Amino acid sequence: MNTTEIFLLAMLLIFVAPYLVWRLGRTDYFAPLVVVQIIMGIVLGPGVLGAVFPDYHTFVFNPDVVKSLNGIAWWGVMLFVMLAGMELDLKKAWQHRRESVTTAGLSLGMPLLFGCAAAALLLNYEGWMGVKAADWQFTLGIGMACAVTALPVLVLLMEKLAILRQPMGQRILRYASLDDVAIWGVLALILLDWNRVGRQLGFLAAFVVLTFLFRRLMARIPGGDRWYVALFWLIVCSFGADWAGLHFMVGAFLAGVVMDAGWFEQDKLDSLFKTVLLVLMPVFFLSTGLRTQWNMGSYSVFFVAGLLLVASVGGKLLGARMAGKVLRWKEGEASIIGWLLQTKGLIEIIFANILLDKQIITSETFTALLLMAAASTMLTIPVVYPKLNKVQNRRLVEQASS
Template sequence: MSVTTLLLQLVVILTTARVCGWLLRYLGQPSVVGEMAAGLMLGPAVMGALFPLLHAQLFAKELLQGLSSLSTVGLVLFMFVVGLELRSSQNMRAQLKAAGAVGVLSVVVPLALGLAISPTLYPALAPAGVAFWPFALFMAAALSITAFPVMARILKDRGMTRTPFGQLSLSAAAVVDVFAWILLAFVVAMVGAGEGYTGLIKITVGVVVMLAFLFFGLKPAFAWLLRVKAPDGEPSTTVMASLMIGLLVTSLLTEWLHLHAVFGAFLFGACLPRDDRLLRSLSERIEPISIVVLMPLFFALAGLGTTASAFNGASLGAMLLIIGVATFGKIAGGAAGARMAGYSWRDSMATGSLMNARGLMELIVIKIGFDVGLIGPELFTMLLVMALATTAMTGPLMTLCIGRKTKPVAADVAALVDAEAHAKP
């Protein structure tokens, strides 16, 4: 692929992402929803149908390798920051017990519903050669995910981060996402283990060894390095280079273990010492390039993996079933858990609404499933639309549950759900 073609692809993708982001912000939705939708716009369902010749020339399969590599780098950087943010949440341990009911039910209910609808979806939508249980467990994980960064920014903007309700929601979201990522890693390992259970055992042992290396080797080493070379939370060039090397090594290790690079990036971020100053400094350095430039490439590649057939006939019915089950499972599970923890119905329903926001995290999950062959283009399209729908309904549902307390909720939620991919801590 020539440099000219790559640059043209970048111009088209970034321009489309920006325009769609601005349009959705104007309509009261977060920009990240518009940028995710831009992927669909650039895919075969829209651009491929309206401008088939241009689409075929610009996004031919043999021309996508450069975009794919760049988007993977952006994804690794983004998941590194997500891991840092998870570690930086305050009073997490103190809130885990109170958030247990919300976290458990927010996983169990959608997980059970995902397993329940899998027999209906499997015959028509599972790729050839994929066994039922890996497919069903992936569906369970995909329906169980919650966008932790979305919730954190919404609560921060509302001034509710340190309230009991805010701490409950944050802790529950962290519990949900950790469990969902563990389940997803297990399913990916099942697929990647070409030697059956023997291969799965090898991967499991490799992950355990890597975790020991991260938390008992790299963590104290970086704690010392940051304490000596970055006592004020501002990493020098040497420290930044060391962090990036550590990030790439852990991402490489998870790829070598037949897991996705994002798992290594997430774990590396989570293993670093908790320091809000460091998080802020790293976010200021990493997010501008990873979020503004590289992540739209990930959205575009996701859109290129969709198919227009998902919007026809029986497939449309399956898509509506997935959206309905995903929405009901998260809202019902989160609300029931909050009620068990002693919160009012209004706060409980607001908790369920927040847990239903999936955002970019869901897109990462389904892209992993697509890349390893657990799902095909049709189901991938359905799950992408589900991610868009559940994220877009967060604002209206929050308004319905708790009203407009301080400022217009649509703008409030739009600004901070957008922060999953744009705002700085």
């Protein structure tokens, strides 16, 4: 077979395998399709499929095919991260700033502390910290990986729970939005290359100036042209960030943050988001899965994944409970909010990918973070659904009695 035919076989495998598992296994309650795609990306990687069928894996995912898949994956994740940045509504967060800052700070700070403690433990063992990382970079990187909230996946899960447009859903979006900004800001700090600090400061300065010009341009041009200009802007920002030594995904996120969703028709934005998830992101999951390694033994990787999961979930729940005490939330709200905010999903994978690319973590640590992200996301719906029903039923009883 030629490279084109092998590439198409790989694409067929990427799209068919997760769909069949999701549809025939009826996993939607505990594992929506996006979660199944993440897991299947791991299964199709060298750690599972490559170990069971090494010759077949090498034949299908040969270097030429992998290069082609990586190109699609890069473009897909750039679009996805840009759309994630556009989800942030900082105006609403400012209107409810005391509640938003308190909750976002605690729900970010507690898992960050727990994650840093887990990283400090891992520093005592070889094979987890990347060769180009300082101790503080590894510790802070793992801490932030435990603090991540997957905003786009959170939107999908709240839509599934039918609370996205309700007051609680909008509150959770505000909290997650502020955490998202903080996470990418800290990531930029972690990636700061002191040997290239001038280039990075130059990129940030140019970004500020160009953002002012870009926003003025977008406000004046017709709606149809805004889509094309937005793509130009995405590519320029991604290139600039990568050239400066940060990462192209940092640039993609910044490109989205400074865009107003109001510039575009909401139904078209929603359609684009779903299209990217359907058409492009499965390739990204596969390219991510190709990075998974089990060189240190399955038990060690699973132990570290479990440690990080405890740090992440425990930190989020404690932070939400503390916020609930300070802000006097109603009974049951803190647990629901904490469980929803601990959803990792795609943003965790993107975050871990960047740490791996910059050799701050090893492939084994990356695998542990990947497993933690999948488990975190799979826990959300089964845990939150009964809790949400209990709170809603209590409110109905209270309304009936009054």
